[in-house]
Amino acid sequence: MLKFTRSLVIATALSGSVLSAGFVAPVLAAETERREATIMVSGEGEATIAPDMAVISLVVVRDAETAGEALSANSAAMTEVLADLKGQGIADKDLQTTDFSIQPKYRQENKPDGTYEAPVIVGYTVSNGLTVRVRDLAQLGTIIDRSVKLGVNQGGGISFTNDDPQQTVEAARKQAVEKAAAKAKTLTEAAGVKLGRVVEISENFAQPMPQMYAAAPMAKRMDESVPIASGENRYTVTVNITYAIEQ
The missing domain is CATH 3.30.70.2970 (Protein of unknown function (DUF541), domain 2)
Structure with a gap:
């Protein structure tokens, strides 16, 4: 009777080990997937346009x-x-x-x-x-x-x-992506690894601060003309790209 009980305990322990291994394996696999080798780079693009x-x-x-x-x-x-x-x-x-x-x-x-x-x-x-x-x-x-x-x-x-600066913003955005991609290529080549797929991409758009000017003093002669200089507006876009690194 004692031998039977000891065998049952051993069998149960072994069974528990197998069961635990069955639950641990997916968790380890998920952790391995989450730890995919990646590289994150950013690029900044800017474009200017005269105000309208x-x-x-x-x-x-x-x-x-x-x-x-x-x-x-x-x-x-x-x-x-x-x-x-x-x-x-x-x-x-x-x-x-x-x-x-x-x-x-x-x-x-x-x-x-x-x-x-x-x-x-x-x-x-x-x-x-x-x-x-x-x-x-x-x-x-x-x-x-x-x-x-x-x-x-x-x-x-x-x-x-600017009433509609969308084309200028698009130009800044494309420039930012090109700079980020070039940076990722340089880094991976220097590290001796191969650049993989794009995992994530995001952008930060900085709305330009309007150029502020004070009007001419109210006490000025009324026959004088107010001189105005409009300058240009600069639109800036920063793009963040995460790439996978191929093994």
Whole structure:
């Protein structure tokens, strides 16, 4: 009876070993597959293009003793500005009101004992901002000049951009892929291994920061023209490629 029990224990142990081996084998195979030899490289491509559109900020600010008076004065000036811009060919879709506000103006005086009087409203400021997309850059200086004459007294920031930069981005993207592929070829040849299939590819696209310029000072002579230099926009794409290394 003792011999039978010992044989049963040994058989069970052996059976357990075989069963465990059956579960371990797939796990090891999966780990081997995940540990495929790879090489990851990156390439950066860039392309430039002259801007074909400018975005400018025009602001009309008016002060008055009452909110109604300030609003009326502001609205009258902005109405003239809008009419003039449309008369110069700026489409409605390229005109957008931004940052409209009505703010009270306070006065607070010191008392003889060093304390302060309660603030008193002495007037109101109405600010009405307008974002304008100018698609004909030759008009830009004239638009700024005429807007200032019609009552724009703040703003003037200019950003140069492109309406449709897709072809330029594509050129930068292709250049980035070519650079990454060339880098992978150089590395694998130097290491004495063979480059395999593409395992993964991704990109990072850096939207160019618009070129910002300050408009001419509002106090300048009205018969002078605003000088404008548009420069160029640079679009950058970084591509990351992971290749398998053939054994």
